[in-house]
Amino acid sequence: MTKTNLITGFLGSGKTTSILHLLANKPADEKWAVLVNEFGEVGIDGALLADSGALLKEIPGGCMCCVNGLPMQVGLNTLLRQGKPDRLLIEPTGLGHPKQILDILTAAVYEPWIDLRATLCVLDPRQLLDEKVVLNENFRDQLAAADIIIANKGDRATAESEQALERWWQQYGGARQQVNATQGNIDIALLDQPRSNLAELPTSAAHSHAHPEKKGLAALSLPEHQRWRRSLNSGQGYQSCGWIFDADTTFDTVGILEWARLAPVQRVKAVMRIPEGLVRINRQGADLHIETQSVAPPDSRIELINDADADWNALQTTLLKLRLA
Structure with a gap:
């Protein structure tokens, strides 16, 4: 077992x-x-x-x-x-x-x-x-x-x-x-430690999502010759917008950190290719944690989550301008 x-x-x-x-x-x-x-x-x-x-x-x-x-x-x-x-x-x-x-x-x-x-x-x-x-x-x-x-x-x-x-x-x-x-x-x-809390929980009435058409593990990779892609999801009063970029795309280090810090959303998580290698970004509200490594990841991924509507197109326009290659 x-x-x-x-x-x-x-x-x-x-x-x-x-x-x-x-x-x-x-x-x-x-x-x-x-x-x-x-x-x-x-x-x-x-x-x-x-x-x-x-x-x-x-x-x-x-x-x-x-x-x-x-x-x-x-x-x-x-x-x-x-x-x-x-x-x-x-x-x-x-x-x-x-x-x-x-x-x-x-x-x-x-x-x-x-x-x-x-x-x-x-x-x-x-x-x-x-x-x-x-x-x-x-x-x-x-x-x-x-x-x-x-x-x-x-x-x-x-x-x-x-x-x-x-x-x-x-x-x-x-x-x-x-x-x-x-x-x-x-x-x-x-x-x-043993499982000791056997309290009966109700089924959440809020437990629903608006699933996009493209679902499952296909969302974890890019089709051949596609440089980047955006995916959206929503449910329970929250919206998410994520991007994945191919291995040939590198981002300006200072620019991507400022973009993540200032994005008008509650949650930012990212693993990005930068000239120095890799930067991991984790932001909840105003709390921003970053970590760098010299080894670059196989691609770049970023996800934003917010509890209100956000201008994903404006955020995307700024994000795309930070690409170095």
Whole structure:
């Protein structure tokens, strides 16, 4: 059986960073796999996890549990039967609802395959100060479904966010475990904690998406001779716009960082080719994190998410002007 953990968390909470930390500390003699799902269409998290040493399966463009869970089951079956990993980490989109995923993982058909351990929910406590986030059904249910709450981004905490977390915990925490973390640095031993929170969750009424015609793994690559492509997605009051550029396209370093910093959207994630090699960009609100490496990625990918209409065409026009080649 494969030890399995669901790792949830709302947009920008730090799920991918937490998973990267866990993968960096996995036992050398174990084979791990990650099933990752994104709201957007171009697979940023897959690119971030590509060099982690784990088996990887991506489900872009909405929730893995949509359409009666078929996308998730296909990805799950592929990893379990072909990869035969010792441990599987499942990272749903930040707009994903945990009920359908947990229902699939606990279905009788998977009993011989899956040893379901603790569900971790990664939380940026500052999100508890944002009324729109707090009122989001998926945000509430991600927290409600968790066995362990990871209060992440301790380096960004404020007195107000700490007080908000304390109030939330007094009301909803119960007997569950709370772990404080900075930059997703969590103890790998948490993964072997048992699943203890068996609370029944309602099905989210907001759990729907407007899926574009081009779906699935085809969204993760460019057709031959096509230099770049844009993909859109929307659902639950959020919109996303993503671009993927071919391996011959390089971006101005300062220009792309300023573009990402100033883009009038809530969420920016990118893995871009620059003259120096690679730059990873992760922005949630005003928080901007960048990381560079000398080795260039196979292509450039960028995804924007916002809770209001954005002028994607204007953003695209500026983005295209930053290409050096």
